[in-house]
Amino acid sequence: MVRRYLAALVAIALACLVPAVAAALGKPDLITLGTQIAIYAIAAAGLDLLIGYTGLSSFGHAAFFGLGGYTVGIMAFHAAGEPMFGVIPGLTEAWLVWPLAIAVSAIAALAIGALSLRTIGVSFIMITLAFAEMFFFLFVSLKTYGGDDGLGFRRRNAIPGIAPRDDVAFYYVCLTALVLVLALLHRVVHSRFGRVLQGMRQNPRRMEAIGLATYRYKLTAFTIAGAVAGLAGALHANLLRFVSPDMLHWTMSGDFMIMVVLGGAGTLVGPVIGAAAMVLLQSWLAQWTEHWMIVMGPILVFVVLFARRGILGLFR
């Protein structure tokens, strides 16, 4: 146990060194890459609560990621122009906008989860995918907020004491968020609630037989995961200062799933490694060829067939 905490501390310390390394190598885009990894890792770790611990293969996680992002985008849009519906003013302060983004995603997850969790197995996969696609079409058709083209805004959300254009500071903000989310999820999966989730993955019928309302537990887990994805989406919108329907595209949901499984599901650390592997692999392959997906696809098939426990599984 002590060794694990030590490993976590070392990993955090190494992550803190990224900006220094980037400066030393003269490659500032490494910082953006690191920020990207931290943000995806947040969303993927949340999804791991569903896939790895509860045994729910949600294929619609991009919906909550996108909703979080659009909350930031839309609030910035109204802060710069007219209030929403003429009455609701826009917002730019991070301490107001980010909790709002989390809340919006959590409410959406509660609604989608309440419907989707009435089914199991393959229907659940298809239904979560379909609901995410519904939100995708919603934002494509909202011409006020840019429709297909997406919505840009000038400044990141204001955090007291941090300059909005400071990429290094923003990296540390995202890294802090990741560490906090991981700590929170760690507490969750080791609580009684977390034990119930794992019990439902292993044997849902037995959990019901001993008198637990499994539906409520699943719905709570689904909502938590959605809220975490909302935070990731809000950070992602801030990183790019831009949101578009691409954030809700179904391939994004697929990417989050890949991160979880590639790193190792049911570990929380696995999705972080998976996110890093995915982002680095993509940017590395993209240097070689614009057709990087022709390599990525078979890698994925290979991992599923032969490395079932993900990257973490190789070290065990």
Place this chain on the structure above:
Amino acid sequence: MTLLAEQVLNGLQFGVMLFLLAAGLTLVFGIMGLINLAHASLYMIGAFAAAWVQGRTGSFALALLAGLAAAAATGVAIEVAVLRRLYARDHMDQVLATFGMILFFNEAMAMLFGRQPLMAAVPGWLGGSVEFIPGVPYPVYRLAIIVVGMAVAALLYGLIGHTRVGMLIRAGATHRDMVRALGVDIGLLSTGIFGLGAALAGLAGAMTGPLLSVQVGMGDRILITTFVVIVVGGIGSVRGALAGALLVGMVDTLTRAFLPGLLKSVMVATEADAIGAGLSSMAVFILMAVVLLVRPRGLFPAHG
């Protein structure tokens, strides 16, 4: 009234298209327990093969044949090479592996044919329109699609309900291991069913060519609508796939055609257009939500 009749026919045509895709997907799920996202790629490959052959030879009949054959061959190849190893795995693994295949096939098509959409022409002998409902001229080509789709539905009904192969298919869906124990080569049966589903997807793709542009990723969106069809109809049941496909096709087409107009009677035109477009693209998902609330297992569940 004319417009309504025309849109109902359009809805029927879209529904038939969805059925061709949903039938293969639901058969494969019902018997092998596999969720196959790469079905979207088979549809795309069928469309590309058909458009390419039609561009080369000018013959639509050859194009249809090419689309069918290319999709079926690809289907059998991926079944033998990869997918049969996944039948016993959980759905998560199946989703990820077939998602990887979509990435591969999309990129492969982009490298072969470029990202510019291909256009296929409506063949001369199916051109023009007929007035089979008085006062409603309707394109012959779309009518032909409806006829082909209905014929396929009838063929599948006969095949599954009234032949020896169909008996094995039904038995395989209920007790796969028992059928194997009785000495049936279930591996061969699985490959055959997969090939059949792939051929239907290829047929749908080939017929889509002259209606929509043939482009990379064209299968992805219709795949998700096909999932809605399967959830609405009841997973694993071909009858459910037909009912779900027609219902979804109709709802999608009719809301797209009439919802903006209806909204215009109660609000400002520009807002009505925007909200109408948004709502109508969400309509089939709302339909799915309602079906889930009332009948969580779909309208025609496969077993019990």
